[in-house]
Amino acid sequence: MSFFRSARPYIIAGPCGAENREQVLTVAAALSGMNVQLLRAGVWKPRTRPGSFEGHGEAALQWLQEAKQRYNIPITTEVADPAHVELALKYGIDVLWIGARTTVNPFQVQHIADALRGVDIPVMVKNPVNPDVALWEGAIERLEKVGIKDIAAIHRGFSGYTAANGYRNQPNWPVPIELKRRRPALPVFCDPSHITGDRARIAEVSQKALDMHFDGLMIETHPTPDAALSDAAQQITPAQLATILAGLIVRDEHTHDMSGQEQLEYLRQLMDSLDAEIVDLIARRMELSAQVGAVKQLCNMTAYQPARWREIVETRGARGLTQGLTQEFITELYEKIHHESIRIQLAVLEQAAGKSVKE
Ligand SMILES: C=C(O[C@@H]1C=C(C(=O)O)C=C[C@H]1O)C(=O)O
Numbered sequence: 001m002s003f004f005r006s007a008r009p010y011i012i013a014g015p016c017g018a019e020n021r022e023q024v025l026t027v028a029a030a031l032s033g034m035n036v037q038l039l040r041a042g043v044w045k046p047r048t049r050p051g052s053f054e055g056h057g058e059a060a061l062q063w064l065q066e067a068k069q070r071y072n073i074p075i076t077t078e079v080a081d082p083a084h085v086e087l088a089l090k091y092g093i094d095v096l097w098i099g100a101r102t103t104v105n106p107f108q109v110q111h112i113a114d115a116l117r118g119v120d121i122p123v124m125v126k127n128p129v130n131p132d133v134a135l136w137e138g139a140i141e142r143l144e145k146v147g148i149k150d151i152a153a154i155h156r157g158f159s160g161y162t163a164a165n166g167y168r169n170q171p172n173w174p175v176p177i178e179l180k181r182r183r184p185a186l187p188v189f190c191d192p193s194h195i196t197g198d199r200a201r202i203a204e205v206s207q208k209a210l211d212m213h214f215d216g217l218m219i220e221t222h223p224t225p226d227a228a229l230s231d232a233a234q235q236i237t238p239a240q241l242a243t244i245l246a247g248l249i250v251r252d253e254h255t256h257d258m259s260g261q262e263q264l265e266y267l268r269q270l271m272d273s274l275d276a277e278i279v280d281l282i283a284r285r286m287e288l289s290a291q292v293g294a295v296k297q298l299c300n301m302t303a304y305q306p307a308r309w310r311e312i313v314e315t316r317g318a319r320g321l322t323q324g325l326t327q328e329f330i331t332e333l334y335e336k337i338h339h340e341s342i343r344i345q346l347a348v349l350e351q352a353a354g355k356s357v358k359e
Contacts, residue, residue: 003095003122004152004187007037009250010216012076012189013241014040015223016231017053018060026223028067030238035245038095039064039073040218044084045230046101053229061091068092076124081108082115089119097124100156103139104128113142122150124189129159131175137182152187153179154218155209157195168197168234171205173212180213193220193234202236203244210250219244282337289341293348303345309338 004010013031018024018041028039043060045053064075074094079085080102088096096116102108103126116123123143128135140151155176157169164170180188190209192202206217222228225235236244255261296303313331320330 002152002187003150004124004189004216007035008215009210009248010038010152010187010189011036011245012038012040012216012218013221013238015042015228016193016220016235017042017045017055017229018063018077019053019056019229021063021066023223024060024063024067025070027221027238028071028073030223031221031241032071032073034238034242036241037074037216039067039071039075040077040097040220041075042078042230044078044080046078046080046099047230058087058091061087061093064093065091068094079112082111085112085115089121093121095122095124097154098126098139100126100129100159103136104130106135106138106142109139109142113146113148116143116148117146119148121148122152123148124152124154126154126156126191127158127175131158131170131172133175133178133182136175136179140183140186152189152215154189154191155195155214156191156218163197166198166201167195169195171195176214177212187215189216189218190214191218193218193231197231197234199225199234199236199240202234203247206244207248210248213253285337286341286344289344290348293345294352296345297349297352303342303349312338 013034013036015023015027024041027041031039041060041064043055043057043064045055047054061077064077067073068075075092076095076097077088077093078099079088079096080099085096098109098112102112125136125139125143128139136153140153143151153176155171157167157171158175160170176188176190180186190206192205192209193199196202196205202219206219209217219241220231220235221238221241222232222235223237225237226232228235255264293303295301312334316334317327317330321327
């Protein structure tokens with residue numbers, strides 16, 4: 001069984017960075033008495049700008065090793081190159097993780113994978129900084145190819161130009177959900193600390209993640225968060241972590257409640273037939289698009305028509321609002337439909353252009 005399936009939810013906690021021996025031992029002592037499966041601490045910190053706290057490297061690995069021995073708790077740290085891997089193994093790190101700024105670079109992931117060839121150690125892979133599920137999966141595949149068997153993914157959100165919607169990193173939930181769809185057996189954890197960047201919102205995002213079938217949580221925990229050398233605003237104390245964990249509702253994918261099961265099946269049947277109608281309607285709409293494309297070809301008009309598109313966004317959004325749907329949702333939905341509609345029309349225009357050249 002996977003190392004990461006020993007608890008549900010599987011909880012990883014510990015400071016953003018290992019700052020000194022006392023800090024590491026203090027937090028390890030507190031967490032080892034709680035329902036925490038793995039102690040995390042960064043010893044090499046990839047920071048946005050130079051001059052910030054970048055970790056204590058090998059010295060910090062010794063503190064982690066001491067914490068593991070004293071408090072009998074497995075330990076994990078981030079590795080970003082083969083030298084990190086070598087040192088982490090030397091100091092008995094139990095689980096490695098690859099950070100978002102490394103996952104984004106296939107060359108670097110391959111260097112790490114090569115250093116792990118023949119090593120039996122669980123590895124966690126954070127999402128790349130950009131919302132690219134194939135790149136995330138690609139990093140996992142590189143590890144699998146060198147024989148790493150126990151792999152988990154961590155969703156830490158996606159970096160943007162600014163913090164939007166109150167999140168430090170955009171959660172963009174469809175991306176990890178797609179990863180889970182592609183790989184049903186892969187444990188996928190959520191890192192609410194990096195997604196929120198704000199300790200006040202960790203409980204809310206943790207619950208949301210569990211309700212979206214995430215298998216565990218990685219939560220940054222520090223003895224004195226406000227004094228932390230990195231990511232102070234998003235770290236919490238072990239006591240605060242205990243409160244959050246105690247408040248989480250853990251729900252199951254399935255139920256043994258027969259009447260609940262029956263109601264669910266009934267509602268799903270209704271959805272099945274509505275979805276069949278939706279798909280048929282979309283297909284009919286796309287047929288109309290092809291016809292519009294043919295008219296545009298005859299009249300020498302562009303496929304994309306900004307004024308009409310604006311009108312669609314406004315009118316469909318307004319109708320959505322009257323039905324209790326958000327304008328944002330309707331816009332996103334229509335963006336997809338519009339994109340496909342344009343693709344179909346471009347194909348019509350292209351085909352016609354090919355024909356006229358041949359004639
Ligand atoms: C269908 C048209 O072509 C494009 C596709 C649209 C659509 O699918 O709704 C809207 C405007 C155009 O960008 C059109 O011009 O009406």
